[in-house]
Amino acid sequence: MRNRISCSAQKLSQLEPEMVESVVGGHVFKLGHQYMTENRVRILDAHEGQINSEVDGTYGVYSQTIRLKSGTLTTKCSCPASEQPFCRHCVAVLLKNFQSRAPEEVVVEPVPEPAKEIIKHAPEEESKAASSSSVDFKFHEIGAFVDWIQGAMEAIAKDKPLPNLPDLPPGAVRSWTEAIQDLRLQYQASEKERKEFQSELHDCKNHIATLTQDLEKSTGEAKDYKVKYAEIRNELDQCQAMLEEHAVIVKERDRFADQMNGLRGELLRKGAELDSLADSLKKVSSALQAATPPPR
Numbered sequence: 611m612r613n614r615i616s617c618s619a620q621k622l623s624q625l626e627p628e629m630v631e632s633v634v635g636g637h638v639f640k641l642g643h644q645y646m647t648e649n650r651v652r653i654l655d656a657h658e659g660q661i662n663s664e665v666d667g668t669y670g671v672y673s674q675t676i677r678l679k680s681g682t683l684t685t686k687c688s689c690p691a692s693e694q695p696f697c698r699h700c701v702a703v704l705l706k707n708f709q710s711r712a713p714e715e716v717v718v719e720p721v722p723e724p725a726k727e728i729i730k731h732a733p734e735e736e737s738k739a740a741s742s743s744s745v746d747f748k749f750h751e752i753g754a755f756v757d758w759i760q761g762a763m764e765a766i767a768k769d770k771p772l773p774n775l776p777d778l779p780p781g782a783v784r785s786w787t788e789a790i791q792d793l794r795l796q797y798q799a800s801e802k803e804r805k806e807f808q809s810e811l812h813d814c815k816n817h818i819a820t821l822t823q824d825l826e827k828s829t830g831e832a833k834d835y836k837v838k839y840a841e842i843r844n845e846l847d848q849c850q851a852m853l854e855e856h857a858v859i860v861k862e863r864d865r866f867a868d869q870m871n872g873l874r875g876e877l878l879r880k881g882a883e884l885d886s887l888a889d890s891l892k893k894v895s896s897a898l899q900a901a902t903p904p905p906r
C-alpha cells in the first residue's frame with residue numbers, strides 16, 4: 611500500500627520514535643517496535659532521502675520503499691495491511707533507521723570552543739575523550755544486545771528459533787550473543803535427544819504391557835493344563851485299579867481251568883471204566899444167552 615503525508619523533518623533519520631508514534635497511533639507503533647526489536651528488519655539501502663528495506667512479516671517477507679522529498683513522506687509496502695497512514699513494517703523500518711543513525715548524530719555534535727582549547731592544551735584529556743567515544747560505541751553495542759536478548763527471551767518462551775544475531779563488531783558483546791546462541795542450539799539438541807528417549811521409553815512400556823498380557827494368558831493356560839493333568843492322572847489311577855482287578859480275575863480263571871482239566875481227566879477215566887464194564891456186561895449177557903435153552 612502506498613501513502614503520502616506531509617512531514618516537517620528534513621532527513622529520514624530525523625524522524626524520531628515519538629513523531630512516528632504520534633502519526634500512526636500507539637497500537638501500530640507498538641507492533642512496529644516489536645518487529646524492530648525482534649530483528650525482523652533488513653535495511654538494504656538508506657540515505658537521507660530514501661530507504662529500501664525488507665521486513666519478515668507474519669506471512670512472508672515484505673518490501674518497503676520510504677521517501678522524504680520536499681516535505682512529503684511517501685511510504686510503500688508490499689504487505690496487505692490496511693493500517694493508516696502507514697503500516698507496522700514501515701514503522702519498524704523508520705525506528706531501525708533512527709536507531710542505526712542515532713550515534714552518528716551524537717558524534718557530529720559541535721564541540722564548544724572552550725572545550726576545544728582545553729583538548730589542545732591537555733593531551734591526557736584528549737585520550738579521556740577518545741575512551742569516552744569508545745565507551746559510547748560499547749553502549750551502542752550493549753543497546754543492540756539488550757534489544758536482541760529481549761527478542762531471544764520471547765523466542766525461548768515460545769520455543770521458536772532465536773532472532774538473527776545483531777550486526778556487531780568482534781568483541782565481548784558479540785561473543786555473548788554467540789555464546790547464548792550456542793547454548794540454545796545445545797539445549798535444542800539435548801531436548802531432541804530427550805524427546806527421542808521418551809518416545810523409546812513409551813515404546814518399551816507398550817512392549818512390556820504386551821508381554822505382561824501374554825504372560826497372564828500363558829499363566830491362565832498353564833492353570834487349565836494343570837487341572838486337565840489332574841483329571842488324566844485320576845483316570846489313569848482308576849485304570850490301574852481296574853487292571854489289578856483284572857489280574858485277580860485272570861488268576862481265578864486259570865485256577866478254574868486247572869480244576870476243569872482235573873475233572874475232565876477224571877471223567878475220561880470213569881468213561882473208560884464204564885466202557886470196560888459194558889464189555890464185561892456184554893460178555894455176561896452172551897454167556898447167559900448161550901446157557902439158556904432155546905424156546906420150544
Ligand SMILES: [Zn+2]
Nearest residue numbers: 687689697699
Ligand atoms: Zn507493511
